[in-house]
Amino acid sequence: DAGVIQSPRHEVTEMGQEVTLRCKPISGHNSLFWYRQTMMRGLELLIYFNNNVPIDDSGMPEDRFSAKMPNASFSTLKIQPSEPRDSAVYFCASSPGRRNTEAFFGQGTRLTVV
Amino acid sequence: GENVEQHPSTLSVQEGDSAVIKCTYSDSASNYFPWYKQELGKRPQLIIDIRSNVGEKKDQRIAVTLNKTAKHFSLHITETQPEDSAVYFCAASKDAGGTSYGKLTFGQGTILTVHP
Numbered sequence: 001d002a003g004v005i006q007s008p009r010h011e012v013t014e015m016g017q018e019v020t021l022r023c024k025p026i027s028g029h030n031s032l033f034w035y036r037q038t039m040m041r042g043l044e045l046l047i048y049f050n051n052n053v054p055i056d057d058s059g060m061p062e063d064r065f066s067a068k069m070p071n072a073s074f075s076t077l078k079i080q081p082s083e084p085r086d087s088a089v090y091f092c093a094s095s096p097g098r099r100n101t102e103a104f105f106g107q108g109t110r111l112t113v114v
Numbered sequence: 115g116e117n118v119e120q121h122p123s124t125l126s127v128q129e130g131d132s133a134v135i136k137c138t139y140s141d142s143a144s145n146y147f148p149w150y151k152q153e154l155g156k157r158p159q160l161i162i163d164i165r166s167n168v169g170e171k172k173d174q175r176i177a178v179t180l181n182k183t184a185k186h187f188s189l190h191i192t193e194t195q196p197e198d199s200a201v202y203f204c205a206a207s208k209d210a211g212g213t214s215y216g217k218l219t220f221g222q223g224t225i226l227t228v229h230p
Contacts, residue, residue, distance in 0.1 A: 031216045043158070043203060043220040056217065091157065101146050101207045101216035105157040 004106035006092050012112045018080040021109045023092030024073055029104075030097030034067055034077050037089045037108070049075065050097060082113045116141040118206050120221025128229050133194050135224045137204035138186040144206040147180060147187045148218070152201045161202075162189070194228045201225050 005024040013019050025032045033048040047057040049069045057067070064083070069075040079086055089110050093103040117140040127133050139147075148163035164171045164178045164187065171178050175194075180187040191198055205218040 033217070042222045045217065045219070048217055095216040097216055101218070102148065102160055102163065103216065103218055105159070107157050 004092055004094050004104055006090075006106035006109050008109060009107060010110045010112075012114065013082055015083055015113055016081045017113075018078065019082045019086075019111060019113075021077040021090050021092075021111070023075045023077070023106060025075070025092070025094030026104055027073065028096070029094035031095040032069060032075050033093045033095070033103060034075070035091040035093065035105075037091060043091075046077070079111075082111075084113045087112050116144060116206055116219040118204060118219050118221040120204050120224060122224060123222065124225045124227070126227045126229065127194050129194060129196060131194055133189075133191045133198070133226055133228075135189045135202055135204070135226070136186060137188070137206075137221050138184075139206040139219075140185070141206070141208075142182075142185065143208055146207045147178070148205050148207075149176075149178060149189050150203045150205065150220075152203065152223075154200075158203060191226075194226075196228050196230050199226055199228045 007022045031050050034046040036044045036046055046059045047067045048055055052069045065079055067077045089108045091108045092106045095101055095103045118137055120137045125133055145166035149161050150158035151161045152158040162173050162176050162178050164180050166182055169180055175192050177190045201223045203223050204221040207218045
């Protein structure tokens with residue numbers, strides 16, 4: 001298995017533009033998490049899904065952020081409109097769920113909003 | 115919800131010395147405590163974990179201890195090497211049964227620097 005796959009690896013966009021980050025979890029994993037990492041705030045959980053259903057989105061900073069998981073092998077995190085303060089590394093992670101809670105991280109997407 | 119505090123935020127040691135990083139958690143129902151290592155520009159990767167039915171776990175030069183009563187757990191690295199230099203994160207979670215689904219709450223991270 002190639003692990004959790006995220007795309008793009010780097011994204012530079014202008015303020016006000018829409019940004020879509022993509023994630024393919026490990027096959028067979030039931031839980032998927034989106035994290036944001038900044039120097040100031042560390043690793044913050046934005047939202048997580050279990051069996052494609054959003055469980056907790058209390059970490060989503062604003063209505064500009066939305067996430068979907070249309071099927072077990074794909075998730076997106078969208079920011080619209082983007083702002084400079086959204087610049088961060090966004091990680092997707094997946095976990096087998098059930099009793100095994102080890103989380104496997106993707107390589108991350110480094111987002112820069114100018 | 116769960117709150118995880120991690121100390122110190124930075125740690126500098128000489129090669130061969132030991133390094134200790136400590137974390138406290140707030141939710142007594144948490145029962146899974148992983149440690150992640152993140153090298154510069156890379157993803158966090160699990161290095162060791164411990165469950166609440168165990169007090170200590172060791173894997174070569176790294177060990178983790180857990181004190182459920184005090185709600186704290188620690189990472190110990192012995193005989194440190196320059197390649198141990200990275201950011202280390204502790205985390206806490208409940209088993210994925212019930213409604214937790216394996217949600218991890220992370221500490222703020224410790225930047226470990228091992229000087230040759």
